[in-house]
Amino acid sequence: MLGEKKIKKILEKALLSSSADQTEVLIILFDSKLSRFANSVIHQNMAEYNAIFFTRAAIGKKVGASSSSGFDMERMKKTVWRACENARQQKENPDFFGFPHPAPFHKISSVDEETAKLSPEKMASLIKIITDKADSAGATASGAFWVQFQEMAVMNSNGIFCYFPSTSVSITTVITRGEYTGYSEDSARAVRNVDFEAVADEAIEASASLNHIAEIEPGEYTIVAEEYAIATMLEHLSSMSFTATSVEEGKSFLAGNWGKKVVGENISIWDDGFDARGFVLPFDFEGIPKKRVNFIRDGKAVGVVYDHYYASKEGKTSTGHAVPPNPEYNEPLPMNIFMNSGDSSLEDMIRSTERGLLIKRFDYIREVHPLKTMITGMTRDGVFLIEKGEKVARVKNLRFTQSIADALSCVEKISLGRKLVMGRENYANVPSSLVVPKLKIGSFNFTGKTTF
Amino acid sequence: MKERLKTAVDEAISAGASYADARYVSGKLQSVSMRNGKTEIVMENEDRGFGIRVLAKGAWGFASTCKEDKKSIKKCVKDAVKIAKASSKVKKENVNIGSARPVDAKYRTHIKKEPFDVPIEKKIEILLEAHQKMKDFEKVNLTEGEINLWKQTTDFLSSEGSFIEQEIYHTGGGVYATAQEGMEVQVRSYPAALGGDYRAAGFEFIEELDLAGNAAKLADEAEKLLKAPQCPHGETDLILTGSQLALQVHESCGHPIELDRVLGMEASYAGTSFLTPEKQGNFKYGSEVVNITADATLEGGLGSFGYDHEGIPAQRTEIVKKGIFMDYLTSRETASKFGRESNASMRADGWNRIPLIRMTNINLEPGDWELEEIIKDTSDGIIMENTRSWSIDEKRINFQFGTEVAYKIKDGSIEGLLRNPTYTGITPEFWGSCDAVADKKTWRLWGIPGCGKGEPMQVMHVGHGASAARFKNTTVGVGKWKD
Numbered sequence: 001m002l003g004e005k006k007i008k009k010i011l012e013k014a015l016l017s018s019s020a021d022q023t024e025v026l027i028i029l030f031d032s033k034l035s036r037f038a039n040s041v042i043h044q045n046m047a048e049y050n051a052i053f054f055t056r057a058a059i060g061k062k063v064g065a066s067s068s069s070g071f072d073m074e075r076m077k078k079t080v081w082r083a084c085e086n087a088r089q090q091k092e093n094p095d096f097f098g099f100p101h102p103a104p105f106h107k108i109s110s111v112d113e114e115t116a117k118l119s120p121e122k123m124a125s126l127i128k129i130i131t132d133k134a135d136s137a138g139a140t141a142s143g144a145f146w147v148q149f150q151e152m153a154v155m156n157s158n159g160i161f162c163y164f165p166s167t168s169v170s171i172t173t174v175i176t177r178g179e180y181t182g183y184s185e186d187s188a189r190a191v192r193n194v195d196f197e198a199v200a201d202e203a204i205e206a207s208a209s210l211n212h213i214a215e216i217e218p219g220e221y222t223i224v225a226e227e228y229a230i231a232t233m234l235e236h237l238s239s240m241s242f243t244a245t246s247v248e249e250g251k252s253f254l255a256g257n258w259g260k261k262v263v264g265e266n267i268s269i270w271d272d273g274f275d276a277r278g279f280v281l282p283f284d285f286e287g288i289p290k291k292r293v294n295f296i297r298d299g300k301a302v303g304v305v306y307d308h309y310y311a312s313k314e315g316k317t318s319t320g321h322a323v324p325p326n327p328e329y330n331e332p333l334p335m336n337i338f339m340n341s342g343d344s345s346l347e348d349m350i351r352s353t354e355r356g357l358l359i360k361r362f363d364y365i366r367e368v369h370p371l372k373t374m375i376t377g378m379t380r381d382g383v384f385l386i387e388k389g390e391k392v393a394r395v396k397n398l399r400f401t402q403s404i405a406d407a408l409s410c411v412e413k414i415s416l417g418r419k420l421v422m423g424r425e426n427y428a429n430v431p432s433s434l435v436v437p438k439l440k441i442g443s444f445n446f447t448g449k450t451t452f
Numbered sequence: 453m454k455e456r457l458k459t460a461v462d463e464a465i466s467a468g469a470s471y472a473d474a475r476y477v478s479g480k481l482q483s484v485s486m487r488n489g490k491t492e493i494v495m496e497n498e499d500r501g502f503g504i505r506v507l508a509k510g511a512w513g514f515a516s517t518c519k520e521d522k523k524s525i526k527k528c529v530k531d532a533v534k535i536a537k538a539s540s541k542v543k544k545e546n547v548n549i550g551s552a553r554p555v556d557a558k559y560r561t562h563i564k565k566e567p568f569d570v571p572i573e574k575k576i577e578i579l580l581e582a583h584q585k586m587k588d589f590e591k592v593n594l595t596e597g598e599i600n601l602w603k604q605t606t607d608f609l610s611s612e613g614s615f616i617e618q619e620i621y622h623t624g625g626g627v628y629a630t631a632q633e634g635m636e637v638q639v640r641s642y643p644a645a646l647g648g649d650y651r652a653a654g655f656e657f658i659e660e661l662d663l664a665g666n667a668a669k670l671a672d673e674a675e676k677l678l679k680a681p682q683c684p685h686g687e688t689d690l691i692l693t694g695s696q697l698a699l700q701v702h703e704s705c706g707h708p709i710e711l712d713r714v715l716g717m718e719a720s721y722a723g724t725s726f727l728t729p730e731k732q733g734n735f736k737y738g739s740e741v742v743n744i745t746a747d748a749t750l751e752g753g754l755g756s757f758g759y760d761h762e763g764i765p766a767q768r769t770e771i772v773k774k775g776i777f778m779d780y781l782t783s784r785e786t787a788s789k790f791g792r793e794s795n796a797s798m799r800a801d802g803w804n805r806i807p808l809i810r811m812t813n814i815n816l817e818p819g820d821w822e823l824e825e826i827i828k829d830t831s832d833g834i835i836m837e838n839t840r841s842w843s844i845d846e847k848r849i850n851f852q853f854g855t856e857v858a859y860k861i862k863d864g865s866i867e868g869l870l871r872n873p874t875y876t877g878i879t880p881e882f883w884g885s886c887d888a889v890a891d892k893k894t895w896r897l898w899g900i901p902g903c904g905k906g907e908p909m910q911v912m913h914v915g916h917g918a919s920a921a922r923f924k925n926t927t928v929g930v931g932k933w934k935d
Contacts, residue, residue, distance in 0.1 A: 041543050044514070447931060
């Protein structure tokens with residue numbers, strides 16, 4: 001760990017080397033380990049020590065950006081110089097109103113020392129908990145165990161300096177029993193808060209065949225969707241609809257419906273970087289403190305996330321959702337998504353279902369039409385037929401083509417408990433997260449099926 | 453750098469590794485993008501570092517560092533061996549990578565115009581010119597464009613005595629028009645969706661694309677699509693063209709032939725494959741007109757190189773021959789399981805990642821028909837162009853694609869536009885229904901710079917050659933569409 005003082009000195013030196021009117025420097029240092037296992041064997045085992053340095057330089061209203069790996073000063077100064085040169089060759093952007101100014105924020109550290117020092121041997125022994133349980137169940141285990149220690153800091157020529165150190169842990173596993181698979185995952189800031197035995201047990205249970213396989217046809221079904229499925233669906237909804245960019249581009253179904261009902265009134269969805277039930281992130285990649293943003297409250301469209309650029313364009317204040325300068329995702333994005341809980345349970349949802357499907361997770365979702373929030377994807381790693389309130393048979397995986405807004409308009413039950421699920425997207429190795437419940441959805445449109 | 457790599461590899465062997473290979477990779481990316489006439493992004497990235505892969509006690513370990521001093525590299529080597537020894541605590545048998553002939557070689561992409569020497573102002577000018585051609589269409593609320601350049605230099609050295617230096621350039625871009633009215637949003641892209649088209653080439657490729665010259669047509673069609681009839685649901689003859697067909701090959705052939713997927717090594721994330729080993733040489737993947745190759749030797753392909761990241765020379769492999777599934781993409785480890793040699797499909801996207809089996813250039817070989825003949829021969833069908841959405845199951849069997857545009861064909865003539873077109877199918881049934889493949893005249897080597905695989909995620913640049921092809925009785929118009 002370099003520490004706040006050392007990192008501040010490094011960034012100050014880099015900033016001072018700039019010839020621009022305004023400059024921003026961002027650094028993300030990390031020590032990241034990932035052990036992958038397949039067929040109950042550790043087959044890929046990796047460690048990465050890296051620092052990603054970003055800079056933006058503004059000369060009047062001309063903005064250039066640059067990034068590099070490593071934190072030797074010569075390389076960083078060259079990166080700053082390149083950003084300035086890019087700015088010089090740029091055209092003026094009339095919508096650019098400068099980089100942000102400092103705002104007070106609550107200093108947080110999310111470092112767990114044991115996690116930061118976790119050895120490869122210890123990681124292997126934790127994986128062995130899962131592979132041994134799989135072996136005992138006559139199954140094999142695949143998965144990934146990720147541990148990271150990270151320091152993130154932002155500084156700009158307007159006086160911003162923010163620093164945040166953290167550790168992150170994530171374990172995912174797919175258990176394979178013959179033709180059938182089951183999935184489970186867990187994430188936390190500290191390895192002691194991850195229950196490897198429970199992860200193995202859950203995935204093993206989801207890989208059960210129940211000794212009865214049912215062939216069902218595509219169509220509309222009531223579904224009981226577990227947290228992994230809901231999290232994936234919400235991630236797609238948030239990038240399609242919950243950003244200032246998607247509103248500006250006419251792609252968000254919230255636009256033009258502010259204050260109006262857009263989904264069921266039992267649904268609320270928001271982003272909160274300070275809520276410790278998720279992966280806390282106190283400020284964004286421009287150094288603006290995170291604000292809680294309500295996207296949907298009691299079914300009504302409320303708001304979207306902004307970075308400083310989009311907020312300035314509209315005469316608003318940034319909500320603290322900038323991502324690192326990157327050609328691939330040049331827009332503000334939510335990173336800490338929450339959905340409300342209810343008062344139901346998995347058992348209650350199953351018991352109350354006359355005929356439906358219990359779904360572990362969704363896979364390979366893609367957006368078919370953003371304004372209609374229509375997505376397509378597959379079920380994966382655990383689909384069961386529910387009849388007369390009981391889980392009665394395993395079902396082959398199905399394809400769905402469904403409007404998310406329509407699905408969220410017919411939610412019949414919401415679980416009391418919620419689960420922290422790591423987001424599929426991370427930004428310069430900074431993880432995103434969702435905290436979501438299980439949902440019983442009255443109608444979900446399955447348009448195809450596969451052979452397994 | 454050769455000496456430093458040799459020192460690292462020797463240190464790994466001294467520390468107990470039975471095999472080691474080290475890479476020093478230096479990558480440069482330049483991206484210029486335009487949105488509604490403003491160049492919001494002008495960005496450059498330089499990324500370099502060192503990574504070492506070792507086999508110790510019969511298992512793999514990998515460590516990488518952005519620090520280039522001797523002490524840091526030494527620590528990195530020690531970490532890799534330590535990690536390998538930890539991996540050996542959860543193994544069933546020793547990893548076998550067979551043997552490989554040591555190579556001392558260099559490779560460089562052939563370019564005519566150094567893309568990084570072209571001033572940024574020139575790139576901005578091209579994109580702004582495209583915007584000018586699109587902006588006056590009333591319903592077009594978003595014009596976009598991008599030009600992206602990559603250059604990657606890799607020095608590879610193995611404990612078997614190979615030393616290979618490679619310098620690879622990838623260049624490309626695209627322009628896009630989005631029109632919106634009420635609850636309808638339509639997009640048209642050129643030369644392809646999902647970032648445009650890319651080639652292993654210099655800036656001459658951008659000039660050939662003529663982005664500005666093709667922009668007005670996009671905006672016009674995006675507007676027209678707003679009022680076009682919805683693609684109907686049903687079974688029909690489907691013609692897929694160029695970049696959409698390239699992505700179909702990518703998803704339903706390129707991925708399931710990755711032997712690591714077949715062997716369960718990607719089960720936890722991307723998935724497995726329906727092309728299980730007993731199918732090799734006898735499984736009917738498609739009709740007799742379907743011939744698919746993997747070829748890393750093709751000039752200009754994003755999947756072209758001199759040597760893969762295990763030091764194996766680039767080669768051409770027949771994947772599907774007259775519809776029969778013939779072969780996989782392999783690595784040294786996976787090929788050894790079948791007593792074979794690797795066919796050079798291992799690549800890592802940077803210094804901080806291990807090589808994985810990746811597509812090279814996976815090509816649907818041209819057929820005998822002219823595209824115009826296929827259209828004329830179709831009495832009732834749809835032709836679909838440019839990907840808008842794509843999804844496939846984890847074994848690569850059930851898929852669904854959406855495209856930007858479709859055209860109705862009636863009695864051999866194109867009648868009109870259809871909006872929100874989608875189609876779905878089961879891979880071997882779909883390719884089994886292919887009855888016509890267009891010839892060399894419309895065959896093009898497309899570049900897809902965004903193929904994701906692995907944990908941590910790696911994004912690889914891959915190529916796909918395709919012309920156009922017809923598929924009989926395909927289900928189109930999937931889902932419930934409300935106006």
